[in-house]
Amino acid sequence: MNKNDVMIETVDLQKYFKDLHVLKGINTKVTRSEVVAVMGPSGSGKSTFLRCLNRMEEPTSGHIYVEGIDIMAPYIDINKVRTEIGMVFQSFNLFPHLNALENIKLAPMHVRKISDKEATDRGMQLLNKVGLSDKALAFPEQLSGGQQQRVAIARALAMQPQIMFFDEPTSALDPEMIGEVLDVMRTMAKEGMTMIVVSHEMGFIREAADRILFMADGVIVEEGNPDEIFKNPQHARTQDFLSKIL
Amino acid sequence: MTSKNEIRDDQTHRFVRTHPMWFKVIRKPAFVGATFLVLVLYAFLLPAREAADPTVLYVSISFFLLLILAWSGNVLSDRNQSEAAKMIVALLLIGVLGWLFYNYSGAQWDKLADFFFNWEKLSGGWKVLFRGLGVTLLLALISAVGTITIGLAVAILRQFKSGTLNIFLKIYVDIFRSVPMIVVMVVLFFAMPYAGISLGSIVTTIVALSIGYGAYAAESFRAGIESVHSGQIEAARSLGLSRWQSIRMIVLPQAIPVVIPPLTGNLVAMLKETAVASVVAAPELLKRARELYTSRTNPTPLIAAAIIYLIVLVPLVRIVNMLEKRVKLR
Amino acid sequence: MTQENEHMPTPSRLADVKAKVGHIPLVRKKQFIYSYLAFLAVYGIFMLPPKGSPSAIELLLVVVYYALALVWAAIIFSDELKSDKIKTVVAIGLLALLGWLYYQYSTARWSEMTFLFFNGDVIRKAWPYLVRGFWTTLFLAIAAAIISTILGLLLAVFRSFNNPVLNFFIILYVDVFRAIPIIVLMMVIYYALPFMNIRLSAIISGIIALGLNSSAYVSEIFRAGFLSIKKGQIEAAHALGLNSIQTMRLVILPQAFRVVIPPLVGNYVASAKDTALASSISIIELLKAALAQKALLANPSPLIFVTILYIVMFVPLTRYSGYLERKMQSSKRQINV
Numbered sequence: 001m002n003k004n005d006v007m008i009e010t011v012d013l014q015k016y017f018k019d020l021h022v023l024k025g026i027n028t029k030v031t032r033s034e035v036v037a038v039m040g041p042s043g044s045g046k047s048t049f050l051r052c053l054n055r056m057e058e059p060t061s062g063h064i065y066v067e068g069i070d071i072m073a074p075y076i077d078i079n080k081v082r083t084e085i086g087m088v089f090q091s092f093n094l095f096p097h098l099n100a101l102e103n104i105k106l107a108p109m110h111v112r113k114i115s116d117k118e119a120t121d122r123g124m125q126l127l128n129k130v131g132l133s134d135k136a137l138a139f140p141e142q143l144s145g146g147q148q149q150r151v152a153i154a155r156a157l158a159m160q161p162q163i164m165f166f167d168e169p170t171s172a173l174d175p176e177m178i179g180e181v182l183d184v185m186r187t188m189a190k191e192g193m194t195m196i197v198v199s200h201e202m203g204f205i206r207e208a209a210d211r212i213l214f215m216a217d218g219v220i221v222e223e224g225n226p227d228e229i230f231k232n233p234q235h236a237r238t239q240d241f242l243s244k245i246l
Numbered sequence: 247m248t249s250k251n252e253i254r255d256d257q258t259h260r261f262v263r264t265h266p267m268w269f270k271v272i273r274k275p276a277f278v279g280a281t282f283l284v285l286v287l288y289a290f291l292l293p294a295r296e297a298a299d300p301t302v303l304y305v306s307i308s309f310f311l312l313l314i315l316a317w318s319g320n321v322l323s324d325r326n327q328s329e330a331a332k333m334i335v336a337l338l339l340i341g342v343l344g345w346l347f348y349n350y351s352g353a354q355w356d357k358l359a360d361f362f363f364n365w366e367k368l369s370g371g372w373k374v375l376f377r378g379l380g381v382t383l384l385l386a387l388i389s390a391v392g393t394i395t396i397g398l399a400v401a402i403l404r405q406f407k408s409g410t411l412n413i414f415l416k417i418y419v420d421i422f423r424s425v426p427m428i429v430v431m432v433v434l435f436f437a438m439p440y441a442g443i444s445l446g447s448i449v450t451t452i453v454a455l456s457i458g459y460g461a462y463a464a465e466s467f468r469a470g471i472e473s474v475h476s477g478q479i480e481a482a483r484s485l486g487l488s489r490w491q492s493i494r495m496i497v498l499p500q501a502i503p504v505v506i507p508p509l510t511g512n513l514v515a516m517l518k519e520t521a522v523a524s525v526v527a528a529p530e531l532l533k534r535a536r537e538l539y540t541s542r543t544n545p546t547p548l549i550a551a552a553i554i555y556l557i558v559l560v561p562l563v564r565i566v567n568m569l570e571k572r573v574k575l576r
Numbered sequence: 577m578t579q580e581n582e583h584m585p586t587p588s589r590l591a592d593v594k595a596k597v598g599h600i601p602l603v604r605k606k607q608f609i610y611s612y613l614a615f616l617a618v619y620g621i622f623m624l625p626p627k628g629s630p631s632a633i634e635l636l637l638v639v640v641y642y643a644l645a646l647v648w649a650a651i652i653f654s655d656e657l658k659s660d661k662i663k664t665v666v667a668i669g670l671l672a673l674l675g676w677l678y679y680q681y682s683t684a685r686w687s688e689m690t691f692l693f694f695n696g697d698v699i700r701k702a703w704p705y706l707v708r709g710f711w712t713t714l715f716l717a718i719a720a721a722i723i724s725t726i727l728g729l730l731l732a733v734f735r736s737f738n739n740p741v742l743n744f745f746i747i748l749y750v751d752v753f754r755a756i757p758i759i760v761l762m763m764v765i766y767y768a769l770p771f772m773n774i775r776l777s778a779i780i781s782g783i784i785a786l787g788l789n790s791s792a793y794v795s796e797i798f799r800a801g802f803l804s805i806k807k808g809q810i811e812a813a814h815a816l817g818l819n820s821i822q823t824m825r826l827v828i829l830p831q832a833f834r835v836v837i838p839p840l841v842g843n844y845v846a847s848a849k850d851t852a853l854a855s856s857i858s859i860i861e862l863l864k865a866a867l868a869q870k871a872l873l874a875n876p877s878p879l880i881f882v883t884i885l886y887i888v889m890f891v892p893l894t895r896y897s898g899y900l901e902r903k904m905q906s907s908k909r910q911i912n913v
C-alpha cells in the first residue's frame with residue numbers, strides 16, 4: 001500500500017448505447033488518495049464513464065483495471081470488486097423500508113458478514129462523522145435531501161472501500177443543503193480517500209480536486225490540476241464551457 | 247353587456263352567473279307539486295297486469311318509470327332543497343319501484359315462501375351444501391398456491407431480461423387473459439382425453455384456475471416489481487450485494503405492499519370462478535346445489551347456495567376494494 | 577524509495593479475486609458443457625425405454641432424463657456470457673425434447689391427432705351452427721353492454737345525490753352483483769324464478785344476469801368519473817363566464833370521458849368473455865354450439881377451433897383495453913408534473 005498505487009486504470013474504454021457512441025476511448029489513471037473531478041456539458045458521457053468503472057454499465061470494449069485487476073475478465077466476482085468501491089448517487093437511493101442505521105448496516109452484515117454489534121458500532125461512528133448520530137432511527141422520508149445524501153455517504157463508507165465514486169451528489173439538492181454534503185466530501189478528501197467526483201460544484205472542485213478531467217462528446221478533451229484548467233484552459237471547447245459556467 | 251344568464255349583483259356590483267331560465271322553473275315548488283300530482287294520476291291509470299295487451303303494458307310502465315326517475319332526480323339534485331324533503335322523496339322512489347315490481351313482474355308471491363325458503367325440505371341438504379362449500383374453499387386454496395407460484399415465477403423470469411423468454415411469457419399471459427376460464431376448463435376436461443391426458447374434474451379445475459389466474463397474478467407481480475425504482479437495485483449492487491440478495495432484501499420488501507391489492511383481487515376473482523367448475527362435474531357448492539335442485543324439484547338449494555356465495559364473497563370483495571383505494575391514496 | 581519501504585504493505589482484500597482472474601469455474605468450462613451434452617445424447621439413445629406406455633421404473637428413467645436436461649439448460653441460462661441466440665436455441669431444444677418425450681410415451685393415438693383436433697371435414701359440417709353461435713355471443717355481449725351502461729349510469733347519477741336512503745340500496749345492489757358469480761346468477765334466474773311464475777327465456781335470463789353483473793361495475797366506473805372532476809374545474813369555468821350547461825359540455829364531460837372510457841372498455845371486454853358462461857343454461861352461443869357439435873360428430877375439433885377463435889377475438893381486445901388504461905395513466909402523470 002503506497003502513495004503511488006494505481007487504483008483505477010482505463011485503457012481505450014468504449015461504450016455504445018445501441019448506435020450511440022457515448023464513450024469514444026477513455027484512457028486515464030487514478031492513483032491512491034487522488035481526488036479526480038470529472039466536468040463537462042451534459043451528454044459528454046461523464047456519468048456513463050463513472051458507472052463503467054464498477055460495471056454498473058457494461059463497457060462495450062476496452063480494459064478497466066481496479067487495483068490491478070482486469071474487471072472485464074470472464075466470470076470475475078464483480079460483487080467482491082464492488083465492495084472496494086463506494087458509490088454515491090444523484091438521487092441518494094436510500095432504502096425506504098429501512099431506517100438510516102439499518103441502511104448503513106445492511107451491506108456490511110450481509111456481504112462482509114460482520115456481526116450485528118460490530119455493524120451497529122461502525123454505523124453509529126459513521127453517522128457521527130457525517131453529523132447525523134441523532135437521526136439513526138429516522139426513515140429516509142423523514143430526512144431532508146442533504147441529510148439523506150449524508151446517510152448515503154455513510155452507507156457507502158460502511159463497507160470501508162478504497163475508492164469513492166460520486167455521481168453528481170449535489171445536483172438534486174436545494175441550495176442551502178449543498179454545503180453540508182460538500183463539507184463531508186472535503187473531510188474525506190483531506191483524510192486521503194481516493195475519490196472520483198462528477199459534479200458542477202466549481203467551488204468544491206477548485207478547492208479539493210487534485211486533477212480535473214474535462215470531458216465532451218465522449219472523450220477527455222483536457223486534463224490538469226485546477227490551476228491549469230481554470231486559469232489557463234488550452235482547448236477551445238474547455239474555454240467555451242468555462243465561459244458559460246463561471 | 248349582460249347576457250340573459252347574468253345579472254348584476256346590487257351589493258357588490260359584480261356579475262353573478264345564474265342558471266338558464268328553464269332550470270329555475272323546474273325547481274319551483276309549484277312545478278314539482280304539479281308534476282307529482284300528474285304522476286299519481288298516471289299511477290292510478292296504469293292498467294292491471296292481466297287486463298292489457300303486453301306491449302301497451304310495457305310501454306306505459308317504461309314511460310312511467312322514466313317519469314318517476316326524472317321527477318325524483320329533479321328534486322334530489324336540487325341543492326337548495328331540504329334534506330328532510332329529499333329523504334321522503336328517496337323513500338317514495340324506493341317504495342314506488344318496489345310496488346311496480348310487486349305488481350307487474352308476474353310473480354306469484356304466495357309461492358315465495360313455499361319454493362324459495364322451504365327450509366324443511368332442505369333439511370338433509372344443508373350437509374351436502376356445506377360439504378360442497380368445503381370443496382369450493384379447498385379448490386380455491388390449492389389453486390391459490392398454484393396461481394401465486396406461477397405468477398411469481400413468471401415475474402422473476404421476466405427479470406432475466408432474455409428476449410426469447412419474454413416473448414414466450416408474453417404469449418402465455420396474453421392467451422390466458424383472453425380465453426374465458428370456462429373454455430379452458432371445458433377443453434381440458436372434454437378434449438384432452440383424446441390426446442391421452444385424462445385428468446379428473448378436481449385436477450382439471452385446479453390446473454385450469456392456476457394457469458388461468460397465474461397469468462393475471464403475473465401482471466400484478468409485474469406492477470409491483472416495476473414500482474420499485476431502478477436506483478434501488480443500483481445502490482444495492484454498488485454496495486456489493488449479489489443479484490439474488492438485492493431482489494430478496496431490497497426489491498421484494500418494497501414490491502410486496504404494491505402487489506397485495508391487485509393480487510388479492512385476482513384470488514377473490516378465482517374463488518368466484520370455482521362455481522364454473524360445476525360445468526366439469528367438480529363436486530363444489532354450485533354442483534351440489536344443482537343436484538339437490540334436480541332431485542327435489544325445489545329451487546331452495548339454489549337460493550341457499552347463492553346466499554352462501556354472497557356471505558363468503560361480499561366481505562372479500564369489499565376488502566379488495568378497500569385495499570385498492572388505500573394504494574391509490576398514497 | 578526508502579519512504580515506500582517504511583510502510584508494510586497491507587494485503588489487498590481483492591487478493592483472491594485477483595488470483596482467480598482468468599480462472600474459469602468447472603461448470604462453465606467448454607469441456608464440461610460438451611461432455612454433459614454428450615452424456616445426455618448417450619442416455620437418450622441407449623438408456624431410454626422404447627416407445628409405448630412406460631412402466632413405473634421406465635417412467636422414472638424418463639423423468640430423471642428430463643430433469644438432467646433441465647439442469648444442463650439451467651447452466652446455460654445462468655451464464656451471463658452466453659449470447660441470447662444460444663439461449664433461444666437451448667430453450668427451443670428443451671421444448672422440442674419435451675414434445676418428443678411426450679410423443680414417445682403417452683397413450684395418445686398420434687396417427688389420429690390431426691384427424692381428431694384439426695379435422696377440416698368436421699369443422700365444415702359444424703360451421704353453420706358455429707356461425708349461429710357466434711352471432712348469439714355477439715348479441716348477448718351487445719345487449720348486456722347496453723343494459724349495463726344504462727343501468728350503471730342511472731345508479732351512478734342517483735348515487736351522486738348522496739342521499740342516505742338511496743345510497744344504502746345502491747351500495748347493496750353493487751355489493752351483491754359484484755360478489756355473486758355470474759353462473760350462479762344465471763341459474764337462479766333461469767331455474768329458480770320459474771317457480772315463482774317468472775318465466776324468462778334462456779336468452780333473456782342470460783342477458784339479464786350479464787347486464788346486472790356488469791352494471792354494478794359500470795356504476796362504480798361512472799361514479800369514479802364523476803368524482804374525478806375537481807371542484808376547481810367548475811370554479812374556473814364559472815370564473816371564465818361559462819354557464820352551467822356550457823361548463824358541463826365543454827369542461828366536465830370531456831374530462832370525465834377520458835377517465836371513464838378505458839375502464840369501461842375493459843368492462844365490456846370482460847363481459848363479452850363472460851357470455852361463454854351462458855352455455856350452462858342452454859343458450860346456444862359459441863361455446864355451447866361447439867360442445868353440441870363435438871357430441872354430435874364425436875370429434876373435438878369444433879371445440880379446438882372455437883378456443884382458437886376466442887384467442888383470436890379477445891387477444892387484440894384485451895391488448896387494446898390495456899393500451900387505453902396505460903394511456904390514461906400516462907396522461908394523468910403529465911398533468912401532475
